[in-house]
Amino acid sequence: MFYARSNIITKEMVYVALREGVSSEFVRGEIANGHAVLPANINHPETEPMIIGSKFLVKVNANIGNSSVKADLDSEVAKMKTAVRFGADTVMDLSTGTQIKDTRGAIIRNSPVPIGTVPIYEALQRVGGSVEKLSWELFEEVMVDQALQGVDYMTIHAGLLLPYIPLTTERVTGIVSRGGSIMATWSLAHHRENFLYDHFEDLCEVAQRFDITLSLGDGIRPGSIADANDEAQISELRTLGELVQIARANYVQVMVEGPGHVPIDKIAENVRLEDELCDGAPFYTLGPITTDFAPGFDHITSAIGAAIIATYGTSMLCYVTPKEHLGLPDADDVRAGMTAYKIAAHAADVAKGHPAALRRDLELSKARFEFRWEDQFNLALDPEVARSFHDETLPAPAAKKAHFCSMCGPKFCSMSLSHRLRKEQRIEIRAKMEEKSAEFRSMGSEIYIPSQP
């Protein structure tokens, strides 16, 4: 951010400009005014620079990480690879179980995308889960350790202030953010203000030194439809807006996290408020889940919300897997979550009229209409799945050249009929043109008709 504001274009800015198809100067400008962030810890050289902002392609983050119930280093690295393979733009390691540091190290050293964490988890782990024993000093230690390892962005729950806690008591689902509930418990136990808020400038100092992007966590995001857009949530958002200004004043890149559970009719309001209260800082939302009633399918309930909120201007979507609310996701869940969210992000890019997104849809549809099956599969989000679904009912290699699929069969294929139609129309149009020109000719006019339509 310092370079951007000093009118210096770094090679990272050049790289993302090429990835996004915009000018480097445009990238610099968006970083300088805080409307976009380029998370790249100086200690994570393995990362390929990417940018998060509402004027760029919508990004998707995948959460991975172990828990005390289920922890295994290799499977977390495998999840990271699965996430990246299926298009994750960033990955958050939310481990809370054993080997937190080693797991994170292995993930960072193998990851081409920026890695995010929630440092308060490791801090809590270091004090054996006793929330009361947390302190700013311990937190700073953890933050520096993670910074040295190369974490690119960190979620900080600094906006959950003491006066907001009573606002959550009448809620249906209270506080559902892990970091939020930890900070609230600490505050009440000590009858003191959130130490992340009190030490926010110190925290910015660490972030600035390593070029870590801060992601302001919404510790009191709604955990159910009934709690959406309530006073607690909006009060915290207002505080996050203040913190955005402090971060920027300290040359720290910053984005703002959002809900959670929100019914479709209240999504637009969320984006409007974030933009207004947080001065256009990139919005990074979890879903939102648009109905509570489908545990086991929250990748779908939330892909709906994600597509809508991204259309309104959210810059990055944090995926939700089918296991949300039920258990720790495995690699299959990571794939299912990523697929649903790449769809949500792309549908938003299409709605926003991004030329690259429109082009992709156009090329796929052309291939479909022209029965170029292989092209259609290869242009698809997941060629493997598209190909296997097609081959299930029409497996012969010859079927790849067929002008129909098993859905309608040869006689009922609308696209096949459509082709015949065009051919006939060309003949008919030609006949009409000839008729018309005969008319003109009879009136003494000279008309040229090309021999091929």
Next chain:
Amino acid sequence: MFYARSNIITKEMVYVALREGVSSEFVRGEIANGHAVLPANINHPETEPMIIGSKFLVKVNANIGNSSVKADLDSEVAKMKTAVRFGADTVMDLSTGTQIKDTRGAIIRNSPVPIGTVPIYEALQRVGGSVEKLSWELFEEVMVDQALQGVDYMTIHAGLLLPYIPLTTERVTGIVSRGGSIMATWSLAHHRENFLYDHFEDLCEVAQRFDITLSLGDGIRPGSIADANDEAQISELRTLGELVQIARANYVQVMVEGPGHVPIDKIAENVRLEDELCDGAPFYTLGPITTDFAPGFDHITSAIGAAIIATYGTSMLCYVTPKEHLGLPDADDVRAGMTAYKIAAHAADVAKGHPAALRRDLELSKARFEFRWEDQFNLALDPEVARSFHDETLPAPAAKKAHFCSMCGPKFCSMSLSHRLRKEQRIEIRAKMEEKSAEFRSMGSEIYIPSQP
């Protein structure tokens, strides 16, 4: 519709009023003014009456049916049962393969939900697939046969007029509706207007006799993002609006079908135009699919569009399965499509503030917050899946009483911390109250504090 306009409340109206939680008079009024339809062929006594209209719960239709590539009567009946089990409000039999009549008969005789068809498919089958040989007389014969069997609603592609066909030649994907491409091919072959349009009043006569609801098919719906909301589509919609008036004048219940492929930013316009041009007739949309780029996952690309369009007022959603564009769906695809669409419909009901939908979400979230796992599973859209996902990582029966799941483990469970927080807050609030009252007492005031908060 005749009864409704004659101020007569039938027992079917009473039944749907109970199902929807509204008054019978409200139901009668909505049917009378054409803003809702109650599809119930007099020859389908097995059906449980249901209503389709924007002021009622959003409905979902499941398409089943064989094709010439894959045809098997039993598996079609099984698909119908799967669809109904997972919440289909109506089922359309779109068979185009062999045994069309027997398949349909078996489906109708076993179905508790209204059955819809596209009669032109059977008509084309009867002439061996030669589009040119189709005629109004043949169509009428097919329609009466199907009416006698008990088909509750029929899709009629009567709005695709001769002048609209040239409007499709510049499209990326031409005409993608099977019925639409059949009628366009017939019209061009005979250089005559669509016979379904020319004979629309005769067609209404048959429909009225059996109380069949007409569903006006959008034969030139867009088949790709690039073709959405184009002149061809809107021209046909205008004609469908004229046909709505003719149907109503003949006491025939009528709804209007909609697209297809539409980017998120163009969805609202579709609903507005339908409402305006078709005088509030129930809108029945296929998806819409919001991006072309994910064959194999079009249940998700379209659930996004479906949730949005239903929030704007679409009355019934026609599901799309993962096999769309690739092959004939099997029972698993039917289940996946239904699940995605029940989510879309419910998310829209929640957004529209339907009391029953909000209640369902509220009760599930309460169960979640109170760690009543069994209640949470049973209130879920698909209890089987929710339960199995949870048990995968925490299978012991004791885990059902645990105040955490494998996602966060015991120490990091926000909901668990939230409970502790509430308890502490109650103590703290009580301490504050006592302090305050001591103050008042010292000023000579009398204050009563209940012994239990």
